[in-house]
Amino acid sequence: KILLAEGIPVEKIITSNPVKSNDFVLFASQHGIHQFVADSIDELHKLAKLAQNCEVIIRIVTDNSESGWPLDEKYGVEPVEALKLLLTARDLGLQPSGLTFHVGSQCRGLSSWKNALVTSANIWKQAQLKGVELKILNLGGGFPAAHDEGVPSVPEIMDLILDSTQTLFPDGVSLMAEPGRGLVGNTGVLVASVIGRS
Numbered sequence: 001k002i003l004l005a006e007g008i009p010v011e012k013i014i015t016s017n018p019v020k021s022n023d024f025v026l027f028a029s030q031h032g033i034h035q036f037v038a039d040s041i042d043e044l045h046k047l048a049k050l051a052q053n054c055e056v057i058i059r060i061v062t063d064n065s066e067s068g069w070p071l072d073e074k075y076g077v078e079p080v081e082a083l084k085l086l087l088t089a090r091d092l093g094l095q096p097s098g099l100t101f102h103v104g105s106q107c108r109g110l111s112s113w114k115n116a117l118v119t120s121a122n123i124w125k126q127a128q129l130k131g132v133e134l135k136i137l138n139l140g141g142g143f144p145a146a147h148d149e150g151v152p153s154v155p156e157i158m159d160l161i162l163d164s165t166q167t168l169f170p171d172g173v174s175l176m177a178e179p180g181r182g183l184v185g186n187t188g189v190l191v192a193s194v195i196g197r198s
Contacts, residue, residue: 067104145185
């Protein structure tokens with residue numbers, strides 16, 4: 001509602017949460033937002049009922065061991081189940097259009113990104129063999145703020161991502177990302193005084 005009120009074009013509004021209320025899906029769909037993320041059969045049935053013919057991006061679980069705040073036990077389907085969800089989405093009249101993952105908030109290592117991209121590319125190829133042509137790779141979040149030592153910079157991460165997508169994915173793949181902490185993590189400083197310790 002905030003983005004629409006600010007006049008942001010609907011084609012620039014994405015929703016990456018794989019679990020959404022019925023009211024949210026209805027409101028978004030009625031206002032021209034037709035791209036949603038899902039990670040379960042139940043969510044696909046919800047979308048088929050409330051946002052017919054929408055685009056669906058399947059969220060997969062990936063390694064979060066290098067992150068400060070892992071999310072791998074909260075969202076995502078195991079990679080071995082992802083193809084089944086893509087095919088089910090197609091069978092329900094939805095448009096399976098891509099994959100997404102999240103390496104965990106404040107990700108401190110490049111290997112998490114690389115592993116997630118390799119896993120996504122394998123699923124992408126399996127989908128293609130089944131006649132499902134994907135076009136979107138949502139990189140999720142995890143871009144770290146520089147307030148920790150030794151974290152990769154956003155340009156380092158993007159170099160890895162761009163190199164990997166050129167070698168692992170077909171031409172024309174559309175990339176999306178949630179820059180999160182990497183974008184806003186250093187925008188403020190909190191100053192506090194310790195007045196007691198117990």
